[in-house]
Amino acid sequence: MPSHPNVIDPAFTGEVQRESEQNLALCYQCGNCTAGCPVSFAYDYTVNQIMRLVQAGRKREALSSHAIWLCASCETCTTRCPNDIDVARVMDALRHMARREDMVSEKAVGAFWKSFLDSVEKHGRVYELGLMAAYAGRTGRMFTDVDLAPMALRKGKLGLKAHDIEKIAEIRGIFDRYREQQQ
């Protein structure tokens, strides 16, 4: 775990609340989210610790955590939170902020998602073979899932050609205008 200076950013809590539309003050640290989280074993911080980091205004630690990128969005935490906090949505918000602040710690996850969206932008739909190639190129992980390829190809589960949609210009327009609005 990287060490961080004990810097507290009081505005951070409010930013997360706005972005996620959840009231973080409702969290009383019962740990139910952690208890039910399937990916917790791979986290650097448990979910309730992430919630605590946000409550405590510890922006760097929260946004550069690995946990937020390993969250599988399975919604177990949201479903069982006794205070009705949409915890998965808070994790979403933290990812958005980490990306904007350039603090993505799980580069591979970030890269995979970038490749995924690039594929969507290019074809309108996900072109799985192209996605894998792009992801491999971006991360240098040339052998990712290469063991599955023969089986997938044999079963016809990996389309060899992209299914571009007809009005691909519309999709590109969406991405263009989205990027414009972000600036």
Place this chain on the structure above:
Amino acid sequence: MNIGVFVCHCGSNIAGTVDTEAVAKAALEYREVVFATDAMYACSEPGQAGIVEAIGTYALDGVVVASCTPRMHEATFRRTLERAGLNRYMFEMANIREHVSWVGKDKAANTRKAAELVHMAVEKLRRNERLQAGEFDIAKRVMVIGGGVAGIQAALDCADGGLEVVLVEREPSIGGKMSKLDKTFPTVDCSSCILGPKMVDVAQHPNITLYALSEVDSVDGFVGNFNVTVRRKAAYVDWDACTGCGECAAKCPSKKTPDRFNEFIGLTTAINIPFPQAIPKKASINANACIKLTKGKCGACAKVCPTGAIRFDQKDELVTEKVGAIIAATGYDLFDFTKYGEYGGGRYPDVITAMQYERLLSASGPTEGHIRRPSDGAEPRDIVFIQCVGSRDKSIGRPYCTGFCCMYTAKQTILTKDHMPDSQSYVFYMDIRSPGKNYDEFTRRAMEEYGAKYIRGRVSAIQPKNGRYLVKGADTLLGRQVEIEADLVVLAVGAEAARGAGELAEKLRISYDPYGFFLEGHPKLKPVETNTAGVYLAGSCQGPKDIPSSVAQGGAAAAKALSLLSKDKLASDPQVSGVKLARCIGCGKCESVCPFGAIEMIEFRGMPKASIIETVCQGCGVCTAACPQGAAQLRHFTDNQILAEVNALCL
């Protein structure tokens, strides 16, 4: 009328933003005001003395005090008037503190406003009447609803104080939740050993009438004169004849009847006496399980009963009791944990409630005090206790802390170790709440001496695994997930309002909170009173409580009832409605809107007329606003008094 006006400075509270001297000077110009002055603290000893003196000197008939809200000192100044020989209702207050000096910043505007409020008060006072409180007879009896430990205490204290007591209990025996407990915290003494003698006292007290297996059907009347109709449910046994010998239960062939007293973890017979120490010790038949009552055949109990007490044709019976006061002590119910799907929603046989565990621990329980898994009867080794099930959980509408679960869970871990030295208890908790004499020491003992492993975190899910249960929790102090394989899981279910609490509150005309707990008159200063005169609260019906608090509140409610009924007559508030018979045309509109049924139609010289039952009228004035002729008038708030206020303000 000679009116005196006293304008209070309240130190600088009023005088800081109101020119009190100018207000007093203005008041001298109002009709019939013969004296006006300002005073530093009107409510103080010298302030009141000044009022008394002015009443004598200026032969005042009425007084206006311009000071704080009447909700604060109206009663104070009314007593002052009485000391000076005036009628207490010849008094009006102008609220120039809360409604003027504390909320307005502009001194000129405030002063103008204060003067107008005084003018309004003077104009009303000019139309005030010298009202006299009436008196009415009262019944020196009290009804206690609910025979748990709080109700038992209240009943015994009232009875010892000389009142006749009617104790109504819904179940076949009194004793309530406490009678189901094995031991009590923090002394670990036997629950039935300390409660039993009190239950026997109830049975033997000459002043107590006990209606078990009975519920309140309806309540009417008012303080001092309630008429309560009690439904005595059919036991299918003549209790006058039943000796409680138990022959019937021994012969009953319906042996697989769910056992309510044992929280459904054991079985009983269709006819039974719920537990050995039951009071009254009488048999009753569960009509849903009885073969005779469901299928028409059998009747084994009737054949063996030595006194011939069985009555298959028995019906519910209604009895009406006249009482002067009512003490509600209806207790609580346990949270239904099947709402938690992640804990199995009731599908896992060895995930049980703490009360069920209590019955397993009890020597008089279905396992005779041996801890056994309900599924296979095996003795468990690893036991997980989960706290806050149905407490502090907004998502299922139970945001409050039940308050006693931390303690009973600690007790149960101790008893577990006592019963099974090789066992291991785990407790998942969020916070340990143990304020109280010897309470925190007790929870520490559970950990330090009895080796209970406390883990700070909630449990997310329970999953069956290899005949055991995988309990998936978190240790938030460690920042890790925790998975424990348990043989038995005990849920510390929270308390919720007793079923039917809302309906009873409606009958008693008392308020209840969103969760169904009855509302006390004031959270600090009237903890056992309600806003309905003559109705008091004891025990967990007001909010979850442990045993000592319930007993204390039972005693407190009894003291209130004794004090109320120590007088021979009660005074009635004269600020009630009255009907001028000459104006009334008998149209009955007032009768149809009265929320209290305080208006009856009478015949007067052959004409229909409305008549107010003054002791029932609460003084809301709904009738006055409904009467087109203005015949019904709420005293002290008559049409003319309010019109005078409106005219004073607007013309």
Place this chain on the structure above:
Amino acid sequence: MASSLDELKTAIRKALPGLDVVIAWTAGPDALSHAPLFITEEADVARIEWDPRCSQNLAGYLPGLRGKKAGIVAKGCDVRSIVELLQEKLIDREDVVIFGLDCQGAVDARSARAALGSSRGVRDVAIDGASVCFSVNGEPRFFSPGEVLQSKCFGCAGADAGLCDHFAGERGLPPQFGNPPESTLERLEAMDMEERLRFWETQMSRCIRCYACRSACPLCVCQDHCAAQSREPHWVDQTDHPREKLMFQAIHALHTAGRCTECGECERACPMGLPVMTLKRALNRRIKDVFDYQAGIDPNQTPPLFEFREVETNIKEREW
């Protein structure tokens, strides 16, 4: 209408032996408006009149006859007043015999007089489809319904609530006359707030405080205990000021809110021709919208101001 009248007379003759009195209409001093007739013996029956000049609502006489067996001749709109009296238990159903009639519309005497120029020489009035025919000195003069009929005849529901003990003529929907003339309420709605106040100031300055509106109202049950003249409580001052007179009209409107059937007796009786039913009409409209209630329909209902719902679905309370 002639055959209805015969039917009516036959029914009354038959019922009269069991009744103390029957109230009907007969020719009165005003050629445009028939007067009430109190029948106690059979000879009176011949004097009964039935034509569009039978405008007066006779129901208001019933509470005064309480304790007697009374028959009453009633148009559809009059029956609604009887329903209200029953609802408020001001009359006893078993003591009242209702003779219903197939009304074709009733003349508004004031407008008719204005339209004709004078009431002199009017012998007969008949309604024929879309026009009202006055026979004046043997000459027929035709007018449109909007010129000479009562405003309540427009959109008449003809309801008798199944209440009539006898019915002369054919039951069924009365004639529909199309759009009524513009009402005072509609005129007021076109004004701004101050103009409305001035309107009432002008109107009320003409009021002579005769209380004919109140005396004519079948639902003004208080009569000599009316709040208008009492000092305990002292709602209205005796000063001759439009404000006090309007205050009385507000009292009348609010006291009859949810009970008024808009029978129009108050305006018919007003010697100054003041639009005193306007306030009641405004309240009724609201009561229909908010409480979905109309007076005079069902004797077993409770008027809306004497009951409540915990959740009032049509009330939109303001958020602060």
Place this chain on the structure above:
Amino acid sequence: MSPRYAYYPGCSGLGSSLEYDTSTRAMCESLGVELVDIPDWNCCGSTPAHAVDHLLSACLAGRNLEIADGMAEERKLDGIITPCPSCLKNLKTTQRSLSDPEFRRKVEQVLGKPLRAGLPIKSVLQVVVEDLGVEALGRLVKTPLAGMRVVPYYGCIMVRPPRLMRFDDPENPMALDNLLRELGAEVLPFALKTDCCGAALGTVRKDVVARLSGRILDAAVEAGADAIVTACPLCQMNLDMRRPQINRANRSRHNLPVFYYSQLAGLASGQGEAATMMDKLCVSPRLLLNSLAQHTGERA
């Protein structure tokens, strides 16, 4: 009138879960549910889009909603349905977020079109279980799956979060249980029916998927199942195609097949192995299908 829905197949239906898409279409046809493909539909954005930005996610999903809206009236559509829970969650989340006028304005700006998004959005499973009733499927059964012991695996988001999905019990869903029982299979209690398989982390964190999916396989075997039945393309891929990776990581030798429920529905109603694309499954169901055929043969 037979129900008619706009159908959103999702990207995986073109590739990795072709058999799900194909068998779902066949099942709907035999149930009389008419599917109108959303013309020129695009990817909903899936997990990457909502994980990166809500606006982008809503715009990608929103375009599909807009197209469906456009034809709703003309084609008299009862709603939008999709077989994929992940697509479902994205479409439903988008619909919900659009109730915020400020957000809707932004989305419409990026889309360049106004949005109504008023059609109800459901999973195919929900329509079958709630609207038609599993009995409707039961009536089609020709060769019951007798003797087949299965555990239903719902995945995380078919029923979660409950306030968004509004379908079945979030902790103990029974939709698939009841459906499979109707097909004649023996449905075993399965405690892990809503536990996570690792979802989209497969490519980047194989360790996570190996562990989570491994647990599900362990539990299924322990329960005594012959097969796992699922309703989610991602779950199926993790449990099926990634099986070698899982077995390698956990040193396990699990070989029980993972079906889509729609494949089994087709099989039971007599559509045959080819039509239900049994050959597309990576872990071969051959042995199980053989014994099923034998079982049926014996009874006949």
Place this chain on the structure above:
Amino acid sequence: MSVTEGKELRIIGFLCNWCSYAGADTAGVGRFAQPTDLRIVRLPCTGRINPLFIVRAFMNGADGVLVSGCHPRDCHYSEGNFYARRRLETLKALLPVIGVDPGRFEYTWVSASEGQRWRSVVASFTEQVHALGSMPRFMSGTSLDLCLRPAVQPRVF
């Protein structure tokens, strides 16, 4: 507060003793500053309010009338405010017909603990009445004013 500047208007409040009067007290205890135009008449219950009090107030020249009671279901007398709601809702139809702008009359519910809410009700209602200005007065006749006014008008300010 802008409305306190300039001329005060005449606003009458009819408040029930148990909830809203106590709520206004709570606002006072909390020192929640309010415009000074409002004068409060204390009644046991909103069910005591005859709508004619409000008509009377407007006839007498009030510029605004505010009624406040316990929230529905919280009435001290259990039903008073339910009757009040119906009566006042009916009154709303009468006022505009006689020339009283609907914005001059409002009713609401404020509990004993809602001091802040009371403050904002008073502030926004006062502002609303100020936006409408003074209630137009009847021009004819002055005799009544003389007979109902106090013998001598206070003129000390």
